[in-house]
Amino acid sequence: MKKAEISAQGLRNSSLMRSAPLTRKTPLKATTGLARTPFKRRAPKKRPGYHEPKYLAACRGEPCYLQIPGVCRGECERDTVVHCHANWSAYGKGMGIKAKDIYTVPGCFRCHQCLDQGFSLTDDQKRAAWEWAYNCWLPVRAAKLQEAA
DSSP states (O other), X not given: OOHHHHHHHTTTTSXXXXXXXXXXXXXXXXXXXXXXXXXXXXXXXXXXXXXXXXXXXXXXXXXXXXXXXXXXXXXXXXXXXXXXEOOSGGGTOBTTBOOOTTSEEEEOHHHHHHHHTOSSSOHHHHXXXXXXXXXXXXXXXXXXXXXXX
């Protein structure tokens, strides 16, 4: 064929046209709309020394050691005591990383909230309150862990 003949006829009659329709070798899957796939979640990174259950368990049943004036109600909130982590980089805290569990203090819900989100205290006051509580808690925790061992 010459160029003039191809352009006049187009590709309809050329040798590139299929003579038979395409057929599938594997059948199509029957779908009922878009199927949801579960998100692939990565397991959190294991940081050695960060998660120590014995330090967290030592905080259970203890009174509030933070005792922030004007915030803590004392013995009446003993059932809300949780472990309060340090919020400063000197103790291993970073962006998206909690401090190690060794740096925890038993504190009631109200003191913990004041320490983490409270605006009534300055950062220096929060740090001073936490460090005072930590120094009071260390000998008690050491004695408690000795009994458990």
